[in-house]
Amino acid sequence: MAERSFKQEVEKLRLKEGEIFHGEGILAVTKALLQCGVGYVGGYQGSPISHLMDVFADADPLLKELGVYFENSASEAGAAAMLSASVMYPVRGAVTWKSTVGTNVASDALSNLASSGVTGGTVVIIGEDYGEGSSIMQERTHAFAMKSQMWLIDPRPNLPSIVHFTEKAFQLSEASNTPVFLELRVRSCHLYGQFVAKDNQTPKYTLAEALNNPIRDLNKIVLPPASFLQEEDKIKRRLPAAIQFIKDNKMNEFLSGDREDIGIIVQGALFNNLNRALIQFDLSDHLGNVKIPVYVMNVTYPVIDDEVLEFCKGKKAVLLVEEGQPNYIEQSIGLTLFHKEVKTKLHGKDLLPMGGDYTIGRLETALSEFFNLYQKEIEISEREGSINILAEDAKALSEAVPARPAGFCTGCPERPIFAALKLVQQNMGDYHVSADIGCHLFSILPPFNIGATTMGYGLGGASASAFNMDFVRKDNGQKRVISIMGDGGFWHNGLTTGITNAVFNNNDGLTIIIDNNYAAATGGQDVPSSRFNNKIRTINNPIEKAVHGVGVKHVDFIDNTYDVDKMVKVITKALTSNEKGPKVIIAQSECMLNKQRRDNKVKKKKLEEKKRVVNEKFGIDSKVCTGDHECMRLSGCPSLTLTYSDNPLREDPIATIDSSCVACGNCGEVAEAAVLCPSFYKAQVVKNPTSWEKFKHNVKQSIFSYLQNRREKKRQLA
Numbered sequence: 001m002a003e004r005s006f007k008q009e010v011e012k013l014r015l016k017e018g019e020i021f022h023g024e025g026i027l028a029v030t031k032a033l034l035q036c037g038v039g040y041v042g043g044y045q046g047s048p049i050s051h052l053m054d055v056f057a058d059a060d061p062l063l064k065e066l067g068v069y070f071e072n073s074a075s076e077a078g079a080a081a082m083l084s085a086s087v088m089y090p091v092r093g094a095v096t097w098k099s100t101v102g103t104n105v106a107s108d109a110l111s112n113l114a115s116s117g118v119t120g121g122t123v124v125i126i127g128e129d130y131g132e133g134s135s136i137m138q139e140r141t142h143a144f145a146m147k148s149q150m151w152l153i154d155p156r157p158n159l160p161s162i163v164h165f166t167e168k169a170f171q172l173s174e175a176s177n178t179p180v181f182l183e184l185r186v187r188s189c190h191l192y193g194q195f196v197a198k199d200n201q202t203p204k205y206t207l208a209e210a211l212n213n214p215i216r217d218l219n220k221i222v223l224p225p226a227s228f229l230q231e232e233d234k235i236k237r238r239l240p241a242a243i244q245f246i247k248d249n250k251m252n253e254f255l256s257g258d259r260e261d262i263g264i265i266v267q268g269a270l271f272n273n274l275n276r277a278l279i280q281f282d283l284s285d286h287l288g289n290v291k292i293p294v295y296v297m298n299v300t301y302p303v304i305d306d307e308v309l310e311f312c313k314g315k316k317a318v319l320l321v322e323e324g325q326p327n328y329i330e331q332s333i334g335l336t337l338f339h340k341e342v343k344t345k346l347h348g349k350d351l352l353p354m355g356g357d358y359t360i361g362r363l364e365t366a367l368s369e370f371f372n373l374y375q376k377e378i379e380i381s382e383r384e385g386s387i388n389i390l391a392e393d394a395k396a397l398s399e400a401v402p403a404r405p406a407g408f409c410t411g412c413p414e415r416p417i418f419a420a421l422k423l424v425q426q427n428m429g430d431y432h433v434s435a436d437i438g439c440h441l442f443s444i445l446p447p448f449n450i451g452a453t454t455m456g457y458g459l460g461g462a463s464a465s466a467f468n469m470d471f472v473r474k475d476n477g478q479k480r481v482i483s484i485m486g487d488g489g490f491w492h493n494g495l496t497t498g499i500t501n502a503v504f505n506n507n508d509g510l511t512i513i514i515d516n517n518y519a520a521a522t523g524g525q526d527v528p529s530s531r532f533n534n535k536i537r538t539i540n541n542p543i544e545k546a547v548h549g550v551g552v553k554h555v556d557f558i559d560n561t562y563d564v565d566k567m568v569k570v571i572t573k574a575l576t577s578n579e580k581g582p583k584v585i586i587a588q589s590e591c592m593l594n595k596q597r598r599d600n601k602v603k604k605k606k607l608e609e610k611k612r613v614v615n616e617k618f619g620i621d622s623k624v625c626t627g628d629h630e631c632m633r634l635s636g637c638p639s640l641t642l643t644y645s646d647n648p649l650r651e652d653p654i655a656t657i658d659s660s661c662v663a664c665g666n667c668g669e670v671a672e673a674a675v676l677c678p679s680f681y682k683a684q685v686v687k688n689p690t691s692w693e694k695f696k697h698n699v700k701q702s703i704f705s706y707l708q709n710r711r712e713k714k715r716q717l718a
Contacts, residue, residue, distance in 0.1 A: 006051070010059040015197040021159070022194045026051045028159045029125065029184065030059065032166035037201035039091040039120070040069040042079045044492070045522040046098025048189040049127030053096065053525065060536050066202050072525065072537065075492045076102035080109035083179065086120035087113070087220055089210040091203060092170055096125035098522075100139040101437075101457065105493075107144065110179070114148035115230045116220040117177040117238065120205065121170030124150075126183045128269075130324045130357070138355060140324045145181055145301045149234050151242050152181045152301040153251075156268045159193035165298060168251060176242035178234075183300075185269045239302060246299050252307055253296040257283075260293065262374045263311060265333070266321040268298035270358055274321055277363035281371070303332045309340055317345035319370045321363065325354045347373075405445045410639045411596075411664035413561045413589030414440050414514050418448040419634045419666070420567030421482075421512075425450075428575065431482050432467060436460030436494075438486035438521045440514050447636040451484070458489035461498020461511050468507045480575055480583075481509040487543060488519035491527050495546055502582035503551040510574045514561075515543055515588040524594045531590075547584050554583040561589040564669040592662060607687060615685045616663035622646065624679035625654040631680075635667050655679075 006027070013031050015021050021031060029052060033041065041063075045053045056063065056070045063070050073079035079095040086093045097106065103126070113122070126141050145152040151172060155165040166182060173180045219226050246252065257263075266274050271288070278284035283291045295311040295318075297303075312318055322329045330348040337344060351366045352358065408415045418440075425431060435441055435451030436459065444451035455463040460483040467481035485494040490513055498511060517531055518524045526532075530539040544557050554577065556570050567587065574583040603613045622645060632640050632655065639661040642653040657667070667680055686693060 006055045006058040017199045019197045021197045025191050026189045030055045032163040034200040035198045039203035040093045042071045042073045042082045043096035044076045048186040049096050050523040076106040080106035083122045086118045086122045088215040090205045091120040094123045098127045101136045112222045115222045121173035122179045123169045128183045150179045154183045154268045154300045156271045157188040160195045175245040176238045251299050255294040257292040261316045263293035263318045265295045276360050305336045312344040315344050320348040323358045411592035411662035416564045416666045418443040420564050424571045434464035434483040436485040447633045458493025460485040483511045487515040500550045507582050510583045512585045516591040520591040556585045558587050561587045613687045621679045627652045627654045
């Protein structure tokens with residue numbers, strides 16, 4: 001159950017030649033793939049391209065009509081290896097994943113694919129989210145494109161450009177027999193717009209034809225001496241063919257302006273931000289009609305030297321807008337200008353920040369400095385003053401408003417697991433905890449402060465392997481290591497690198513596998529252990545069976561993570577057990593977001609049918625609450641907050657629960673497990689109650705009214 005359904009939107013994928021498509025960028029990419037006659041699609045979800053996988057899953061009937069095969073790959077490596085179908089056969093394939101984390105996982109298969117070369121067009125749609133808003137390490141896909149000589153397209157963020165360059169990506173791949181990256185930023189994936197649709201195309205060469213007509217070509221197997229010849233082919237044939245195709249098809253754009261002594265070179269995906277910054281200097285309009293020459297690099301690798309030299313010819317200086325570091329494009333262009341003895345001054349990271357997202361404000365500042373250096377008829381002093389004021393305001397705002405750390409959702413079933421682990425460490429001392437990628441990584445932040453390292457998706461167990469201290473006697477006080485992984489990470493990488501590896505090496509640590517039924521962090525997509533119906537995937541494969549299957553003897557399964565007291569006991573048992581070998585705890589409760597999405601649909605339907613619906617909420621009795629706030633320190637639930645007591649003898653604020661509560665019960669369970677206070681209570685709000693419930697309610701209200709009136713009379717008499 002993905003976080004968003006595209007059941008209605010996928011009907012737009014059926015639009016025919018000449019019809020107008022209106023919609024989101026990620027949906028436009030899907031339509032473009034179908035228009036290009038793609039034969040198969042795979043990938044692994046991750047921001048900002050998760051929805052591309054969700055769209056294809058919802059479009060399964062249409063894909064079958066067209067003869068397109070789609071799968072949710074087990075990992076990015078599996079998706080990249082899938083592209084080998086295009087090595088021998090002229091069938092088009094596309095895969096997708098999240099940025100450098102996905103490319104790192106896929107690198108072995110990708111390197112082999114780039115070496116052997118492809119016959120059919122292959123496109124890797126990369127969800128790039130470089131900058132402060134990213135959830136991963138700050139690296140660029142550009143480096144891998146250079147290393148393996150895969151061409152990198154970074155299109156302007158508008159729907160016609162995205163669709164156009166998806167088509168060109170396949171053509172470029174086939175013209176040069178090389179895989180192509182199509183880089184989509186957050187801005188591109190989620191913008192809305194329109195384009196003129198074309199008819200969907202069935203694959204010109206199908207997978208069925210390939211199976212019935214197998215081909216072998218030893219020159220395309222990555223094995224000496226063929227691998228040496230493949231390297232030579234990259235240099236002598238594929239790269240020149242790619243450059244020629246890019247030039248012939250004018251994939252990069254030259255935008256002319258009134259002024260010719262300076263210019264700007266920009267990555268395609270950054271053009272919209274650059275244009276909005278130029279508008280502030282009255283050097284463009286909202287349609288992108290620039291008044292200063294701009295060279296838009298929709299293809300950022302390879303750099304087309306001839307085009308760069310043509311653009312720089314006769315100019316005093318150019319400003320290169322290249323997001324991220326290292327400054328690969330700047331180095332390449334600078335070397336070209338040096339070799340050709342071109343005197344044009346190249347500015348880039350000397351005026352722009354080395355790292356981070358190139359926001360409009362940052363570009364305005366850089367443009368102001370650039371224009372100051374080469375000022376002519378452009379008057380910028382007034383604009384520069386306003387930029388300085390904006391910068392000062394931004395700094396003051398950042399100092400006044402505290403940073404908002406990421407955290408678990410209200411009702412998240414992972415929250416009580418870490419509350420339990422925190423209670424365990426209060427009793428037994430601190431443990432080294434190897435964290436993992438997923439929602440559970442939020443445990444490293446307050447109020448839990450649990451987790452020392454994270455090495456990659458599903459690598460929580462592997463990153464704890466160096467602490468295998470089985471040879472040290474436990475009666476000497478030697479602690480065990482604890483590792484964490486989620487169900488998504490378990491199926492992606494953790495089963496082999498974490499659990500199987502621990503069994504093979506007789507590791508004695510504890511691994512907690514958090515099973516919330518979905519790959520929750522990427523949008524709630526199904527995994528092999530998901531428990532609900534999926535018409536196109538086989539699920540309901542328990543993690544417990546897989547763990548037992550690779551040889552783990554000590555396995556505890558908990559199907560209600562909200563039972564904090566039980567979680568404490570099970571974790572303590574695993575950490576103190578004399579049993580040798582790896583210990584595994586599978587803590588299972590459904591992701592609250594997905595549960596709410598499903599339950600809310602059911603409740604909405606019942607309300608429409610005038611049926612009985614019960615909504616539960618937790619509350620705190622202000623007269624009982626002691627105000628020690630331990631409940632917040634142990635659960636951290638966003639629905640728990642502070643309020644002032646109406647008791648004049650209490651100066652400190654007391655705890656209260658706001659309207660975002662989903663009645664998971666975690667706060668009350670934590671309070672009970674930690675032996676705190678009995679101030680928590682649960683209330684039920686019944687809509688469309690039964691006749692019996694109405695009668696009971698009226699009786700209770702009558703009794704309450706009678707008692708309240710009697711008390712009031714006694715007060716008056718006193």
